[in-house]
Structures are given as C-alpha cells and as structure tokens.
Amino acid sequence: MTGPRPAGRPWTAAEEAQLSILVASGMKVGFIARKLKRSPGAIYARINAVRKTPRDLAARRLSLPSERLVHAQAAAESNQIDDTT
Numbered sequence: 001m002t003g004p005r006p007a008g009r010p011w012t013a014a015e016e017a018q019l020s021i022l023v024a025s026g027m028k029v030g031f032i033a034r035k036l037k038r039s040p041g042a043i044y045a046r047i048n049a050v051r052k053t054p055r056d057l058a059a060r061r062l063s064l065p066s067e068r069l070v071h072a073q074a075a076a077e078s079n080q081i082d083d084t085t
Helices: 013-024 029-036 040-051 065-084
Strands: none
Touching: 013 029, 013 040, 029 040
C-alpha cells in the first residue's frame, strides 16, 4: 500500500458534542478515550483540530511567544501607570 494510512472512523456531531462536554468538565483524556471508544491520540488530535482557528478570526488569541511578550509588556506598563496615579 502506498500513501498515508487511512485515518480512523469519522467523528459524528454527537461525538464532538460529547467530547466538548467531557473536556469542559475536566475529565482526563484516558477516561474520555474509553467513553468514546477511541484512542487517547485521537482525542488529543480532535481537541487540537477543533481549537485551531485562522489568525484573522482570532485577533484576541495570542499564540506566538512574541505576541504574548508584547501583550504582557503592555499590561505591565499599564499597571505601572495606574499605580502611580
């Protein structure tokens, strides 16, 4: 066989909804994997796939270290200004 191996079975809307509920409730990935009858790797992959958004749509999301640094510096400067007044 040539080419990439086929991925696992497709995710249904019901499984995605249940995944988001379980992740939000703080369940561990191993438990979620057993509950949804998928591997822990599949759970991690799906969580990351759902979280990915284009940079244009996620203007408030700071994903690069340089973006976080600039934001942290601006916040620190703002706090210093507020403290002196």
